[in-house]
Amino acid sequence: MMPDSLNQLIESFKMLPGVGEKSAERYAYAILDLDDDMIHQFAESVDNIKNTIKRCSICNSLTDKNICSICSDKTRESDILFVVDDPKNVFLFEKLNMFSGKYHVLNGLINPLEGINPEDIGIDLLIKRIEKEKFKEVIFALKPSIEGETTSLYIKKILDSMDVKITRLASGVPIGADMEYIDSLTLERALSDRKEV
């Protein structure tokens, strides 16, 4: 019978998305093959992740400092703001290296059926930041869904009284879960063809 500790490691890997029995076993055996230092490093990074990763106090993205590296980068364009509903998308866009402005991460999207209201996703903080940092343009890159639509319209209504251009990525881009499968050219086009809302 398989030792409990090995079984436990396999079960742990199976908690991850897309990892079935076979892959979990392969990962567990691969861990067994690592040398002690590497195993220690692996275990430590897993153990640390929840304690070190927090939300940036300016943009609400994930960071291990109080203010993330994007917010503290003085070379970035400071008059254009990219609004996403998941911190994952910040890193995706950064990886594609096609946007040099600032980001803001909402805590999800407005969803009245599930009781998620504007104050739950931090819209007040977004509005305050837009006022304070005087952005000239705000680009919405929210999930193309009823919730994404509701959220952009809600924010747009508030911003209408302010001197800021509101745009969204050109349609046809599946933002969200599928976004990691889009090539950079498609996204680049969606960004350059963005439309005023």
Ligand SMILES: [Zn+2]
């Ligand atoms: Zn930040």
